[in-house]
Amino acid sequence: MARTGEFLMALDEGMLAYFREMADEMVARFGIPRAEAVARINRAYAGQEFEPYPDLMCHELPEYWAYGLYFKPNAGRLPDDDPDTDLSAWEVRPAPPAGSPAWTLEA
Structure with missing residues (x-):
C-alpha cells in the first residue's frame, strides 16, 4: 500500500476507490468542490x-x-x-482551514 497524491494515508487500490467514492458522494450530495471533499477526508483520516x-x-x-x-x-x-x-436543520462542519495540510488538491 502506498500514499496517494490526494489522500494522506496509505491505501490499496480497493480502499483508494472506496475513499474516492466517499469524496464523490460529498460532491454530488452536498455540492462542495472535490478539493474540499478530499480535505475533509484527509482531516479525519490522515495518519490512520x-x-x-x-x-x-x-x-x-x-x-x-x-x-x-x-x-x-x-x-x-x-x-x-x-x-x-x-x-x-443540520449543522455543517466547517471545512479544514486554508493552508491546512489536508488540502492536497487545488481548490
Whole structure:
C-alpha cells in the first residue's frame, strides 16, 4: 500500500476507490468542490492505518461516512440518505482551514 497524491494515508487500490467514492458522494450530495471533499477526508483520516479492501470501515457504505464528514451529529445521530430528509436543520462542519495540510488538491 502506498500514499496517494490526494489522500494522506496509505491505501490499496480497493480502499483508494472506496475513499474516492466517499469524496464523490460529498460532491454530488452536498455540492462542495472535490478539493474540499478530499480535505475533509484527509482531516479525519490522515495518519490512520487501513487494512486492504475491505477494511472494517467498509461495513458501511461510503455515503454513511460522507454524511459524518460533512454534518455535525444532531442529538447523537447523523442524517440518512432518505431523499425526504430536510438537511437544512443540520449543522455543517466547517471545512479544514486554508493552508491546512489536508488540502492536497487545488481548490
